Amino acid sequence: xxxxxxxxxxxxxxxxxxxxxxxxxxxxxxxxxxxxxxxxxxxxxxxxxxxxxxxxxxxxxxxxxxxxxxxxxxxxxxxxxxxxxxxxxxxxxxxxxxxxxxxxxxxxxxxxxxxxxxxxxxxxxxxxxxxxxxxxxxxxxxxxxxxxxxxxxxxxxxxxxxxxxxxxxxxxxxxxxxxxxxxxxxxxxxxxxxxxxxxxxxxxxxxxxxxxxxxxxxxxxxxxxxxxxx
Numbered sequence: 001x002x003x004x005x006x007x008x009x010x011x012x013x014x015x016x017x018x019x020x021x022x023x024x025x026x027x028x029x030x031x032x033x034x035x036x037x038x039x040x041x042x043x044x045x046x047x048x049x050x051x052x053x054x055x056x057x058x059x060x061x062x063x064x065x066x067x068x069x070x071x072x073x074x075x076x077x078x079x080x081x082x083x084x085x086x087x088x089x090x091x092x093x094x095x096x097x098x099x100x101x102x103x104x105x106x107x108x109x110x111x112x113x114x115x116x117x118x119x120x121x122x123x124x125x126x127x128x129x130x131x132x133x134x135x136x137x138x139x140x141x142x143x144x145x146x147x148x149x150x151x152x153x154x155x156x157x158x159x160x161x162x163x164x165x166x167x168x169x170x171x172x173x174x175x176x177x178x179x180x181x182x183x184x185x186x187x188x189x190x191x192x193x194x195x196x197x198x199x200x201x202x203x204x205x206x207x208x209x210x211x212x213x214x215x216x217x218x219x220x221x222x223x224x225x226x227x228x229x230x
Contacts (some may be wrong), residue, residue, distance in 0.1 A: 007017040013075040024132050025175065025178055025179065025182065028171075028175055029175055029179065032088065032092065032168075032171065032172055032175060035088075035090065035168070036086075036088055036089035036092055036172075037085055037089070039085050039088070039168075040086055042085070043081070043082040043085055043086040043089075044082075046078040046079070046081050046082040047078070047079065047082050049078050049116070050074075050078040050079050050082075053071050053075050053078070053204075054071060054075050054077055056071065057071035057072075069149055069150055069151060070149070070151040073147060073149060073153060076158070077153070077157060077158055077161070080158050080161050080162065081161040081165075083165070084161055084162050084164070084165025084166060084169075085161065085164065085165045085168070086165075087165055087166070087168070088165070088168040088169045088171070088172040091169060091172045091173065092109075092176075093174055098118075100191060101219045102114070113158075116177070116180050117183070119173055119176060119177050119180070120177060122173055123170060123173040123174060123177060123186050126166055126169050126170045127170050127171060129162075129166045129168075130163060130166035130167045130170050133159055133162040133163035133166055134167075136164040137156055137159035137160050137163050138160075139163075140154065140155040140156040140159050141154075141156040
């Protein structure tokens with residue numbers, strides 16, 4: 001099992017410039033990239049905020065002996081927001097966890113079909129998740145539902161975070177699927193192929209380029225790991 005960042009040191013040196021998509025699809029792609037960049041900044045701030053809130057609660061509880069009961073829910077809200085809102089940004093970089101056990105056994109043509117099918121199945125699941133989250137948000141907002149703690153924040157807040165985050169992820173999947181169908185898989189975020197942790201650790205086989213494995217990536221491009229230097 002691997003993901004797109006396992007082989008960052010190996011893939012970064014042979015990454016190809018991402019092609020510019022023309023037309024309305026390109027406008028949507030660039031808009032999502034700008035939005036994802038902003039979201040990643042706020043997601044990082046949310047995680048830092050969650051750490052500060054939990055640290056504050058520890059100090060208040062064990063040093064000043066004044067326990068609070070709002071910090072856990074506040075931290076959960078911040079973490080949920082950072083997780084769901086950044087999902088589209090991670091998908092744009094193909095950074096979600098993926099199982100690549102079959103990649104080396106399938107032909108480039110089959111791998112392209114497999115990757116496209118995985119995106120389509122994921123899109124259907126994400127759309128259902130987003131629809132259900134919006135339903136829960138509507139019910140919580142209309143009924144005025146709050147949590148059972150003494151703080152009692154509206155439950156519409158976490159449901160809204162989930163709904164918006166999954167909606168953005170669904171849009172990101174839709175953009176990448178259309179890109180793959182229209183301009184090929186390289187335009188859909190597969191510019192830098194996933195090398196995998198094993199080949200990354202064995203790059204150049206410790207100074208033995210004569211035995212360094214060669215082959216093709218899932219897109220069908222030739223991979224010559226002997227040319228990759230650390």
